[in-house]
Amino acid sequence: MLDRDKGEHLPNLRPDRRPPHPSWLPRQRRGTTPQMIGRYPDFDVLDAVDTWDPATKKVVLARLEPAGPLRFFGPEEEPALRALCDVTTAQDREPRVPVAELVDAKLADGELDGFQYADMPDDRDTWHLVLAGLDHSARDRYARSFARCTVEEQQDVVRDLSQGALSGGTWDSLNVRRAWSVCMRAILAGFYSHPWAWNEIGFGGPAYPRGYMRTGPTSVLEPFETPGATAEDAAQAVADNPEVFG
């Protein structure tokens, strides 16, 4: 078992800088999480639906409706789209947050982000070019389409995509590093807009009109108050607590 308090699960703190296999996590007991894993096995944000305002309820609950069909991407693009969404969010089995459909809906509705790099096409064109590029690179390396590659092969291609290190085919008409950020903006906005993802991370979700009453225990001392006397050595206490006495 990994020591959560020491942060032994955090990639930056691990010798190989890679995440542990998610099998260290408890299985979800209440509600749904992506792949039924998470850190809050008994938390279901949907238990609080009756504390949300009607407008918010409508927008959030719509994400739980059956997703699709795809409107923006064509059938020939669908396998690469699904593979990219899966590998970038590490969704390797059901239940899945329907990231591909959420991205598709955003692009079909023309919900763009309000900026376009001067050396890049419109975000919608970028998506088409990226999916074609993934198939190009996969064929080039592994002689099959991106969707038919193993997850490890897909990860290799995506790692290069994230570092702007792909070329040939449609990649040559893109700034590859920026194309990565265009795609990831939409993928992450889709994944983390979904209540199942909130269950996984223990996020409290919409908070109006309920609000929060327990925001933290630090606000004990007013700026003009000082801590009370204790039995410990006063000089040591001052030395140990510069933030209180300093």
Next chain:
Amino acid sequence: MSVRNLLKGSAGPTDNDSRFLLDVHSRQLPGESTMSRYDESVEVDLVVVGAGAGGSVLAQRLARRGWRVVIIEAGPFWHPDDDWVSDEAGSHGLYWTQNRIIGGSDPIELGKNNSGRGVGGSMVHYAGYTPRFHPSDFATFSRDGVGADWPISYDDLLPHYEQVERELPVAGQNWPWGHPHSYPFSPHPVSEAAGKVWRGARARGIEMRVGPVGIVNGTFGNRPHCIYRGYCLQGCKVNAKASPYVTHLPDALAHAVEIRSGCMASRVELDERGRATGVVYLEEAGGPEHLQRAAFVAIAGYSIETPRLLLSSTSRRFPDGLGNDHDQVGRYVMVQGATQTAGRWPEELRMYKSPPPEISSEDFYETDLSRGFARGFSIQTVSPLPIGWAEHVLADGHWGAALREYMRDYNHWATVGVLNELLAQPENRVTLASQTDQYGLPVARMDYTLCDNDKANIAYSTTVTTDILKAAGAQDVLTIKRFAHLIGGARMGSSPASSVVDANQRLWGVPNLFLADGSVCPTQGSANPALTIMALASRLAARMADGSAMSDDPEARAGRPPRQVANAQE
């Protein structure tokens, strides 16, 4: 005890009844259905483009003096109970998401990060920090040899800062930096996440204070107390957070202002003598042009749209765009470096509770050449919601299983950001692109390139915030380099050769046209801009009302040499 402390929380603003006009049980801006309507062929006293921070304050002030005012606003007239949601992705409609082209060596990502579109402008979804600029910000060129001097000084804005702070109202601790001052409302309680940053800063000898935020803390007319739900950047459904939608527009409507929402201004019309006769706008794509006639025109579309509108308003007199005889329109646009650093602790902090703006420090605001660069930065806590946090984790290089692992750890993190003063440069500018929007109007292009001073400032400030987190015992640190806040692009100055408007924000070359938004600022300091934009509009309104803003006296137009108010540190 000073008189202001004695009156804390009890002295309401004068000449602004917005807080009483709001309904306790609904978030709706009152008066939409009974609003005055002016016939567009009738010349009103003033037409304002943009119902944001600057435009709303100007309209409210002058309407109180009896001016007949029409505001042309591109975005919707919000109905917050129905239109705003307590949800990140669902708030997409609040932002200016019409296309803009970004270029230069360091292109600035716009959209949700920079500007809004709709009645209330960008403050509808701003974070809520409301610091003043420092006196030094008005004279960075003569003090530090960088940036520019303003044609006005801190003194000129002081009474307006105080008035706007009472109107928002601002809550915070007594402020020791810049020109020391106190705030009308007491500081909010601080969350556990911000507490980590607080303790780390104290351990490093860095002073932090609670606030200043434009968020109600106590009783303020019909506006409720904050419920600490943390969705300030998605629009406050509570009416606790200040934006013109609740602070100035209710009073404006009660004084016969008309807001014409869903109307995109396409150009300013001039007559033979070179006076502005009104503003041309489109109600729908492909629809007919309308002209609202007015004795005076004020543009307040913010740092990208104001230059865009000026550049689009070509005529025989101004073939390169209105007021652009000297190729100044669109230049010296600025953002602030806004790198955010997050730290991890064993216990749960749940940073999403409480408003994102909590505590800040201006210890590093002023120039200290031993750091290796001119000017400085401020430090402020922030608290990204899940999608924002995912972007933060991605920026540190994690995707796939690593990203999911960091995301599951969300509740253990606290985030601190900086605002670096980036210097005004002529090539950082807004121009017109070849692409057009849904109205067929050319969209704006914004080019941005950091100078060496900017880069040194950003790099140094990141070491400070990382050090604060480490001092508080953070086990792991993740950093995202980003930018925030727009300012400039049509700056005020002492001569037409180096500026777009004069010391009264009046366009050089057009006698009855004013700019009333963030585009006029020659520098940005390390303070968030909204309070200063409102204070500038408040000052402009006072000067338009008494006629001094229309003065043709060359000395009045050039402004006076800055009379220095000392900074606290001096």
